[in-house]
């Protein structure tokens with residue numbers, strides 16, 4: 374295989390590894406397996422890996438200091454992910470591999486991790502496999518695109534500049550290789566918001582709260598309109614899932630009334646198969662139109678479910694179950710569709726397809742869809758409105774009402790302290806370099822999200 378990479382960074386690397394002249398550090402993809410191979414505390418694990426004397430700095434940046442005395446076995450997925458990233462970055466190596474950094478992390482944590490890895494890359498070679506494109510764009514100078522047939526073969530391209538590489542991916546055409554990987558481009562539209570008066574109201578809810586022993590969520594009064602997709606953004610532990618569960622009627626509010634008198638279809642954040650039916654039988658039971666060509670072309674094909682039809686639900690992988698659950702949720706007859714973190718376990722192609730499927734569904738059926746997610750590109754592709762959650766993780770959350778994308782994004786990006794411009798070619802959002810001319814002028818004008826010409 375080495376020949377086909379020659380001339381590339383990866384090629385040089387493989388050559389060096391072949392000559393055994395290079396020291397590597399590696400962050401594995403499946404962080405949930407770490408407790409099986411290591412028992413002890415977080416500080417015990419991290420101190421052993423701190424070959425560069427950078428542990429206290431990294432641990433602070435990724436907010437691990439409160440976890441130092443905890444047992445590895447007691448950590449959540451997001452906590453394990455941050456420990457694993459720090460453990461890898463603290464090593465003294467020539468080349469660092471991070472096999473996915475975003476799973477289980479919220480958007481704030483993703484950006485912190487990306488910034489720490491970027492700094493590492495100022496003096497070291499770093500390779501990252503990542504499905505969150507906004508994050509990859511922020512992280513990388515060069516990208517290798519990988520194409521092929523899952524489970525059969527994969528081809529890794531030579532390195533491309535990060536902007537051009539991601540644009541080629543979005544367009545589905547790799548020009549240097551002259552390879553088309555998708556028949557259509559992914560389209561980032563700058564949606565001109567519809568005039569509110571033209572869009573019928575689905576529901577208006579009053580303020581409500583939910584109190585747990587340690588946590589309180591306050592939802593401000595809000596409106597959901599027919600046929601609109603509302604993206605929901607916010608840190609972890611701030612009450613997003615709690616809010617969704619209350620709309621779904623799975624949880625009761627402590628004060629206020631959330632009986633929306635609507636039919637609701639809900640996809641929870643954490644999925645369990647709970648049945649040994651085959652995918653075909655499972656979907657046929659909920660989808661009246663299962664055998665129609667509409668159903669095949671709008672759901673089954675784009676979500677890549679054909680090959681899974683005869684598998685049973687309880688033998689699906691996380692990403693397979695996620696895709697079936699998304700389609701299952703949209704297949705029920707309802708007024709309001711609630712999807713909690715649909716991008717989890719999906720690769721970048723599946724995320725883009727899921728965004729397209731959800732948006733087309735809302736547009737063609739005039740149903741309203743609420744989607745919680747941490748992938749900015751997915752939210753940008755999907756949403757017409759945005760809800761932002763703020764507060765203090767694990768203590769207190771405020772659910773602001775759905776507002777226009779631009780207003781919501783401005784509020785959200787101001788809270789993370791980054792600005793976005795739109796790529797001239799694909800219209801996808803790109804993080805501005807902190808302190809750059811664009812970054813400064815957008816901050817000054819309060820336009821964290823769009824820039825001048827497409828502010829419509």
Ligand code: ADP
Nearest residue numbers: 585586588608609610611612613614615767768
């Ligand atoms: P998010 O989806 O934004 O990550 P969640 O809504 O899942 O946040 O949780 C918000 C907070 O409420 C967390 O601190 C969580 O521990 C707490 N919480 C969630 N469900 C329960 C429950 N059933 N009992 C007690 N606390 C809970």
Ligand code: MG
Nearest residue numbers: 613614615642
């Ligand atoms: Mg949640």
